[in-house]
Amino acid sequence: MTPVLQRLLTSWPVSRQLLGRDRLGRGPAARSSHSAQLSPRTASAQEVVGSICPYCGVGCGQRVYVQDGVVSQIEGDPDSPISRGRLCPKGSASKQLVSGPSRQRKVRYRRPHGTEWEDLALDEAMDIIADRVIATRRSSWEWEHEGKRTRRTMAVASLGGATLDNEENYLIKKLFTALGALQIENQARI
Amino acid sequence: MAECHPVGFQWVMEAKARGATVVHVDPRYTRTSALADVYVPLRPGTDIAFLGGLINHVLNEGKEFREYVVAYTNAATIVADDFRDTEDLDGIFSGFDPERRSYDPSSWQYEGTVAMPAAGHREWWNGAGSETASSGRRPPARDETLTHPRCVFQLLRRHYSRYTPELVERICGVPRQQFLQVAQLLIDNSGPERTSAFAYAMGWTQHTVGVQSIRAASVLQLLLGNVGRPGGGILALRGHASIQGSTDIPTLYDLLPGYLPMRRAHDHQGLDDFVAGASSRTGQWGHMRAYLVSLLKAWWGESATPENEFCFDYLPRVTGDHGTYQTVQGQLDGSVKGYFLAGENPAVGSANGKMQRLGMSNLDWLVVRDLAMIESATWWLDGPEIETGELRTEDIGTEVFFLPAAAHTEKDGSFTNTQRLLQWHHQAVDPPDDARSDLWFYYHLGRIIREKLAGSDDEVDRPVLDLVWDYPTVGDLDEPSAEAVLSEINGWDASGRPLSSFTQLADDGSTACGCWIYCGCYADGVNQTARRKPGAEQSWVAPEWGWAWPANRRLLYNRASADPAGRPWSQRKAYLWWDEDRRAWTGHDVPDCTTTKPPGYQPTEGASGVDALSGTDPFIMQADGKGWLFAPAGLTDGPFPTHYEPQESPVDNLLHTQQRNPVRRVFSRRHNRYHPSGGASGAEVFPYVVSTYRLTEHHTAGGMSRGLPYLSELQPEMFCEVSPELAAERGLEHLGWATIISARTAIEARVVVTSRMASLDVAGRRLHQVGLPYHWGHNGLTTGDSANDILSFVLDPNILIQESKVATCDIRPGRRPRGAALVELVESYQRRAGIGPETGVSNERG
Amino acid sequence: MKEPRLVPEVEPTSYYGRPVIKAPVWKWAVPAYMFAGGMAGASSVLATGARLAANPALARRARWTASVAIAAGAALLVEDLGRPERFRNMLRVAKPTSPMSMGSWLLTVYGPAAALAAAGDLLGLPRALTRLADWLAAAAGPVVATYTAVLVSDTAVPAWYGARRELPFVFAGAAATAAGGAALVTTTPMHVRPARAFALLGAATELGASQLARRRLGEVGEVYRQGRAGALDRLATLLTGVGGVVTWLWGRRRIGAAVGGASLVAGSLAKRFAVLEAGIQSANDPKYTIGPQRRTVEPGRTGAVADAPPR
Amino acid sequence: MSAADPALGAGYEDPPTRVGFFTDTSVCIGCKACEVACKEWNGVPAGDLDLLGTSYDNTGGLGADTWRHVAFIEQRRPPGTEAGSGELRWLMSSDVCKHCTRAACLDVCPTGALFRTEFGTVVVQEDVCNGCGYCIPACPYGVIDQRRDDGRAWKCTLCYDRLRDHTEPACAMACPTDSIQFGPLDELRQRAGRRLEHLHDLGVEDARLYGHDEADGVGGAGAFFLLLDRPEVYGLPPDPVVGTGELPRMWAAAGAAALTLVASAVAAFAGGRR
Incomplete structure (x- = not known):
């Protein structure tokens, strides 16, 4: 034949x-x-990384699969004694959170009285923000308040974050306290 | 819990499968109610009346766990005779100062001694009061028969004596039979052989009596012996991945890491004055100096020396309430000029969205760091006030920076979950384009600021320049090492070796530790929070997954799971017990007491810290080591939880003439008007109770869910839930539109008519409720009005959290007016209700 | 204090009134194909009959009607596919459990046969071959005309599955009506008398079988009288009736035959659309699925009742 | 080997044990994790954003873009059926393709796009389906549907790709309360029986199994349920039947009709040559 x-x-x-x-x-x-010859993308992923769901306080274990530098799948981690591989609808949507349409990727800048967003380079933005902090802090510094030593600025404040890591919250608290900016708050009080 | 913590709810289902009875108490029938054995609808804001009724019932039936209560709580302690209860002063405790609207707790003290609080407001004892603080040497007087008229037990009985099932029915709208059913279930499932647990979330916290609601549950659970025991306790269900972490390492104004209190402004107060004033000599806080010094060493390293009290002076001082709601008013008054938002969306998530946005319009500059373009970044362009014309984009001078943030998969770091468990998430991929982690942002911001101030010899800049800020950075994005930060949090000794327990912390500057309760999370230089030993390969306590603070202990106060002699209360509920052979405590968990302290241990005279606690004092944070049924200090609004009506309520307080919490924080401002309450004239203009809540499918202020197609399609539009009775009364159509009006603003929502929203009989009248999910805002795939816009700033006096679980409102069919007509509608309602600057602010009725 | 039930127990409940099964997604091309296939199949029978009855004029026209109709039918089928470019997959497998698969293979036989039967002479094919094609077309024709009834019956659609014994006769009748009607239009009156009879017999079969189906369907049968299906069905009956009367009275005259024939053809076409529409209506209303099935499962027992929010 | 192993019947040499779903709706909390996990794994397109007003169900039903659908039913419990529970009851259930033992969609599919997998499940092959639409009205449960502007038919594949790597389907893995249980079908049927007994002992008389019985109209479903009310309350057919069994009689009727057609022709010509 x-x-x-x-x-x-x-x-x-x-x-x-x-x-x-x-x-x-x-x-x-x-x-x-x-x-x-179908096979799941989890089997062929180059890397699997242990993670924790970013949504609520239960702290479900997540497995993040990576293929070519991109997250290819996020699902529950069966090893976690807290969640046993299970996830809620939000946890199950984590991949769409990290790589979906809502993610912003570029710095946006709005000048005072401006009517639209403009572009701004990241390092330039960092520099300007540092200047703003220094200037605002200096112009509002308070050595005393009603005769008692306070050593602070009441002009710089921050809000956030219960969605941040402990290490991030630690740097915020350490830096802002050293700057004398004590009005630091987060969702724990809301 | 099934709504907002579905995966956590699997354990409730496991318990139910093994015969546990699940009781769900909630103004609205939710997905949790659907799976509960007993559903109890109650009026929002009346939790203390309900819990008080249960306390009263337990005491009347003599069903408290007597041996536990006598040994482990301060029930036997005798209170000084100048204490007056709310039953004596018709809703007020002794020590109330009407002008300053605050209490002086000196009349709440134990007889003959002063007890220091473990947490909360501790500044009373600074300065003048400091010498009495150390006088806690003599143990307070106690009557173990619990019959002394001024022992805590009798005061408790008297305080709740009027919280009868009938009163609970009239205040909460809970039928008497159902209340008694719940009480019986709780009693039958408590005691040596059985335990009951409470789980709660914002339903208790977001009230003007928030902390006291949780206190009421603590009192009840202590009476029933359900604290420190497996299957007992009170579990707070946190809404964010690391809300617990953001209070342990507090991006909060009133705390230093590890719940050390922030400094208050006092005349020339040194470090030792501060420690003596803020802590008790006995109990865990007896070691506060070591924790504080170690923190200062972690922050200012070499610059912190004994001579300069370890840079103690560098700390800024608090001079009152500086919570987020005070900060927003600072923005409105022009004192706050610069604002950072890190992963938070106050324009939707915080109360009174209008004030949040107006405040931000007054700023010089605003930095928003988030995954998505949230409403708090775009209010100047398309916020509700732009639509009503209250703001014009061109007139707003705020300079706004939006910096994209990295997701949890794009950075290393740890979350602390709702069970105090630190869990590490590993970076999987790099953040795209300009997106960076907040670790990167704040580290490099600090670095740039320090570089710009490098030459300065201005004393103002000393604290910044002396800061230890040299974290190693990795990769081409110069990402700071999260593990380096964690190791600083964990702490090291003089030679730089990682510490493994806070017992190693010294107060002579030889140790550094960023957060004493986290000491041990990097023990042996190993990231304990990253441990992922499979649950199946461990005990049911699973101690080798992640790391729980403190000391990887999974169940706090577990000493109370054994009787005073160290034997488990029952085999069934054995958790921790004294092993006579090994002369040590052993069990399923890390003991919550000194491992080698025998049950019979009695402290020697003059002992301090934990050594000052006996072998039968499980509550090691308390100065007296006992569970506080009566809180002689630490709470700003009273030693016993007391029912008060919410700030805005359609009914009068049936218990006392004092209508509302006398020391709640109120703010008389143009955009923050309150409604008349109870019988006051004008209250009928806002006849319905409104409550806000979440849905499973969305996440808090929506920033992480309303931009996702797969979540938005599950709950696609902002809606309100009303009962068929209310729908009939107001002509609301299922799937039609409704406008919900308060003195702050009016919002619109689609109408969902459902019998899950209970209409209740309260104080002889039929009361309807309006339910509002608060996820929506004007950005994202699914958009809508924000429920929190109709709420006001009115705060719990202890933690300054807003009352968003209950207010009053009106509701009518149809969409809300657009443009300036909206403002007119709200003003017409204010006029009809006779609302002015003083409405709801004073403490008189109405 | 237990509340009395809100909703009377008798009415079979459903999930917010939503369909239980999915209505067919077929558009106009499918009923059009069923009509074309029916006309073709019956025309082939008519053609062979005419040949045997030495009526070549009728035979030739009927053959051409058949081949044109089946060609159009095939085009309609491909057009209706969600992925027309994959029409070849119809012959990927041969599945006895799938009437559509059997039909596809049938068409691969009948189509060329009908074409050769018609075009054989033109193409100069050997007589025996065109004769064989003619016989083959005549043999396959009736099945082509009726297999589509099996196809629609082998679904969960109440108005079809319930009428599975009668639908083939409805389709056969409609096919005959169409073929006869077509012949009346295309053939000179003198040769067309058998076609007229064929058409009238077809009409009778179609209408009779339809009545039988409706009676057997019981409650479900009402879809054939209501809504778009009812309108189309009445139109079909009207057209077929008028066509029948006109051909009966004036069938001998050219105009009469043409008008009568056309009306019969139109009636047959309308009938196909009526059947499709009735199927869709019976699928979209849950009561036609739940009612009968509930009675077969548990005649007496009832459970809790859905408390659907007030509309 | 269970009585009716469809994979064996479909011609697999030595198929693995048949797997399926048992959905215990009595523990379903209506969180829709299954809907999201399914869509995320299979890349199923998101639907549009409109409030349906049918309790918390804004998905509507199973279809080409909804391979999992959580139903919500708010109802008054009839008097006397259950002790100690409140008036109101909120039923929730995650519906899915039934992967029937005798599958109508599989039987009628003319192109072999739908096929029986070695695991006994039923899958549409996206590289074969030409969108003929026949499976859609054939399914007695109304599961499969045609996807707008794609033309092909789509439905749950019971994560055929994951099964081939011995991984649990995405919805079963995500389900927080194990309402969706995946496993060997025989084992699931025994577990379901025990669960039903347990519920009846607790006084939940309304509990019943649905789709577990091999004697039903589809030979027993590969994904069966424990329901707390009659199936139609959830939008499920009380007595689904696959038509294939009736095919012989249908073809017979067609044959008779064909003969009637021929007879009509003969009669037409018999009436005179002209």
Whole structure:
């Protein structure tokens, strides 16, 4: 049999029906080659990273699968004694949170009285913000309040964050306290 | 809990499968109610009346866990004779100063001694009071028969004597039979052999009596012996991944890491005065000096020397309330000029959205760091006030920086979950384009500021320049090492070796530790929070997954799970017990007491710290080591939880003439008017009770859910939930529109008519409720009005949290007016209700 | 204090009135194909009959009607596919459990046969071959005309599955009406008398079978009288009736035959659309699925009642 | 080997044990984690944003873009059926393709796009389906549907790709209360039986199994349920039947009709040659 005909015969499900056990064409005969070698992207991911869901306080374990530098799947971590591999709807939507349409990727800047967003380089933004902090702090510094030593500025405040890591909250508290800016708050009080 | 902590709810389902009875008390029938055995609808804001009724019932039936109560609580302690209860002064405790609207707790003290609070407001004892603080040497007088008229037990009985099932029915709207059913279930499932647990969230906290609601549950659980025991306790269900972490390492104005109090402004108060004033000599806080000094060493390193009291003077001082709601008023008054928002959306999440946005319009500059373009970053362009014309974009001078943030998969770091468990999340991929972690942002901001101030010899800048700020950075993004920060939090000794327990902390500057309760999370230089030993390969306590503070202890106060002699109260509930052979405590968890302190230990004269506590004092944070049924100090609004009506309520307080919490924080401001309450004229203009809550499918202020297609389609539009009775009364159509009006503003929402919203019989009248999910705002795929816009600034006096679980409102069919007509509508309601600057501010009725 | 039930117990409940099964997604092309297939199949029978009855004029026209109709039918089928470019997959497998699969293979036989039967002479094919094609078309024709009834019956659609014994006769009748009607239009009156009879017999079969189906369907049968399906069904009956009368009275005259024939064809087409629409209506109202099934499962027992929010 | 192992019947040499879902709706908390986990794993397109007003169900039903659908039913419990529970009851249930033992969609599919997998589940092959639409009215549960501007039919694949790597389907893994249980079908049926007994002992008389019985109209479902009310309350058919069994009689009727057609022709010509 010529190779073409031979390949046609074996690839044509009807012939597989006649030659094989799947007479009615409802099983292996009907299965395409694409279906035959399906495998989940979790099996072929280059890396699996242990993580914790960013949404609520239960702290469900998550497994983050990575393929070509991109998160390819986020699902529950069966090892976690807290969540046993399970997730809620928000936890299950984590991949769409980290790589979905709502993610902002660029610095946006609005000048005073401006009517639209403008571009601004990140390092430039950092520099300007540092200047603003120093200037506002200096212009509002309070050595005393009603005769008692306070050593602070009441002009710089911050809000956030219960969605941040402990290490991040630690740097905020350490830096702002050293700056004398004690009006630091977060969602714990809201 | 099934609504907002579904995966946590699996454990409730496991308990139910093993025969536990699940009782759900909530103004609204939720997905938790659907799975509960007993659902109890009650009027929002009446939790203390309900819990007080349970306390009264337990005491009347004599069903308290007597041996536990006598040994482990301050029930037997005798209170000084100048204490007067709310029953004596019709709703007020002794020591109330009407002008300053605050209490002086000196009349609440134990007889003959002064007890220091473990937490909360501790500044009373600074300065003048400091010498009496140390006088806690003599143990307070106690009557173990619990019959002395001024022992805590009898005061408790008397305080709640009028909280009868009938009163609970009239105040809470809970039918008597159902209240008694719940009381019986609780009694039947408490005691040596059985324990009951409470789980709560914002339903208790977001009230003008928030802290006292939780206190009421603590009193009840102490009476029933359900604290420190497996299957007992009170679990707070935190709404964010690391709300617990953000109070342990507090981005909060009133705390230093590890719940050390922030300094208050006093005349020339040194470090030792501060420690003596803020802590008790006995109990865990007896070691406060070591914790504070270690913190100062972690922050200012070499510059912190014994001579300069370890840079204690560098700390800014608090001079009153500086919570977020005070900060917003500072913005409105022009004192606050610069504002950072890190992963928070106050324009939707905080109360009174209008004041939040107007405040930000007064700023010089605003920095917003978030994953998505949240409402708090775009109010100047498309906020509600732009629509009503109250603000014009061109007139707003605020300079706004939006810096994209990295997601949890794009940075290393630890969250502290609702069970005090530190869990590490590893970076999987790099953040895209300009997105950076907040670790990166604040580290480099600090670095740039220090570089700009490098040459300064101005004393103002000393604290910044002396700061230890040299964290190693990795990779081409110069990301600071989160593990380096964690190791600083964990602390090290003089030679730089990581510490493994806060017992190693010294107060001579030889140790540094960023947060004493986290000491041990990096023990042996190993990131204990990153441990992921599979749950299946561990005990049911699973101690080798992550790391729980303090000392990886999973169940606090677990000494109370054994009787005074050290034997488990029952085999069934054994958790911790004294092993006579090994002369040590042992069990399923890290003991919450000195491991080698025998049950019979009695402190020697003059002992301090934990050594001053006996072998039968499980509550090691308290000065007397006992569970406080009566809080002689630490709470600004009374030693016993007392029912008061919320700030805005359609009914009068049936218990006392004192309508509302006398020391709640109120603010008389143009955009923060309150409604008349109870029988006062004008209260009928806002006849319905409104409550805000969350849905499973969305997350708090919506920043992390309303931009996601897969979540937005599950709850696609802002809606309000009303009972069929209210719908009929106001002509509201299922799936039609409704406008909800308060003295602050009016919002619109689609109408969902459902019998899950209970209408209740309260104080002889039929009361309807309006339910509002508060996720929505004007950005994202699914948009809508923000429920919190209709709320006011009115705060719990202890922690200054806003009352967003209950207010009054009116509701009518149809969409809300647009533009300036909206402002007119609100003003017309204010006029009809006779609302002025004084409404709801004073303490008289109305 | 237990509240009395809100909703009377008798009415079978549903999930907010939502359909239980999915209505067919087939558009106009499918009923159009069923009509074309029916006309083709019946025309082939008519053609062979005419040949045997030495009526070549009728035979030739009927053959051409058949081949044109089946060609159009095939095009309609491909057009209705969600992925027309994959029409070849219809012959990927041969599944006896799938009437559509059997139908596809049937068409691969009938289509060329009908075409060769018609075009054989033109193409100069050997007589025997066109004769064989003619016989083949005549043999396959009736099945082509009726297999589509099996196809729609082998679904969960109440108005179809419930009428599975009668639908083939409805389709056969409609096919005959269409074929006869077509012949009346295309053939000179003198040769067309058998076609007229064929059409009238077809109409009778179609209308009779429809009545039988409706009676068997009971409550579900009402979909054939209501809504768009009812309108289409009445139109079909009207057209078929008028067509029948006109051909009966004036069938001998050219105009009469043409008008009568056209009306019969239109009636047959309308009938196909009526059947599709009735199927859709019976699928979209949950009561037609739940009611009968509830009675077969537990005649007496009832449970809690849905407290659907007030509309 | 269970009585009706469809994979064996479909011609697999030595198929693995048949797997499926048992959904215990008595512990479903309506959180919709299954809906999101399914969509996220399979890249199913999001739907549009409109409030349906049917309690907390804004998904509406199973379809080409909703392979999992959580139903919400707010109802008054009838008097006397359950002791100690309140008036109001809120039923929740996560609906899914039934992966029937005798599957109508599989039987009628003309292209072999729908096929029986080695695990006994039923899957649409997206590289074969030409959108003929026949499976859609054939399904007695109304599960499968055609996707707008794609043309093909789509439904739950019971995570066929994950099964091939011995991984649990995404919805079952995510389900916080294990309402959705995945596993060997025989084991699930025994577990369901025990759960039903337990509930009846607790006085939950309304509890019943649905789709577990091999004698039903589809030979027993590969994804069956424990319900707390009659199936139609959840939008499920009380007695679904697959038509394949009736095919012989249908073809017979068609044959008779064909003969009637021929007879009509004969009669037409018999009336005179002209």
